[in-house]
Amino acid sequence: MGFTEKQEALVKESWEVLKQDIALFSLRFFSLILEIAPGAKNMFSFLRDSEEIPQNNPKLKAHAVKVFKMTCESAIQLREKGQVVVGETTLKYLGAVHVNSGVIDPHFEVVKEALLRTVEEAVGKDKWNEEMKGAWAEAYDQLASAIKAEMNTNPPASS
Template identity: 80%
Template sequence: MNPSKHFWPEHAINSMPYKLLSLCPNQHGERERLEREMALTEKEEALVKESWQIMKQNIPEYSLRFFTIILEIAPAAKNMFSFLRDSVEVPQNNPKLKAHALIVFKMTCESAIQLREKGQVVVGETTIKYLGAVHVKNGVIDPHFEVVKQALLRTVEEAVGEKWSEEMKCAWGSAYDQLAAAIKAEMKQEPAA
């Protein structure tokens, strides 16, 4: 049985503490935002870059915090990772967790930075096709992306402290949505796991 198949019971998905379509009520709606050209505005880019400069000062700490928040929001998510399945707690000193968290956090943030410059999602050494295949293999579904988004936003907020604003939240939300949309598009091309 795929351990991620029952990531959350249906009632948990329906009672999530955030609205999927109203992250940035003053901007375009979710559908319109995803349909627009894949790039950030100058202001969004500046906000993302400013906060990324702060986070880059301690990537190991923020990447581990990012993953810890994912597991706080959705404890059953640890079953999706072979290096966490048998642990009762989230082991902060687990080298595999640290390495994976660092890769995922850095890739997510760096792809956000490049959106305006490249006009598309760029993920460095990894391809979107590969990410789509891995996510299908592991049984990732749409609500999982929302948990990651919330964890990313909370991590950025904690990292930047008083610099955090609704505009910065929207900039990171938009950047993440575009990365998630690219991965989901590739997932649809992959055969089901």
């Protein structure tokens, strides 16, 4: 069936809400990742050496913004092109970073759950519904698939 115009609109609309307080939602996103999978902390270079998530960690915010934005862009691409198209250089970089960080399939599911819960909190119970959840889930799944495909072509760097 493909990604519908309505699904794209739902993702764009909720992205606009996220952008209004991106620092808060970035922190919430990472808090949820660590709540779901506490061991994930060591996979993020900017969290590894800290005892808690610093409220003003610029790297944390920047990383969360990238995840939110790339998922939103994936939704737009799914609508326009029928697939996620990430620049080859970016995709190679993402594949290599994820391989070298030891990311495996279940980690993508943790991030997806945290992403969906963050978007739900951002838009509120009155706007959040199965359709919006499905749109974000599909956009994220397609982005994750593109990253995983690149990871499979990137062997881990030897230590």
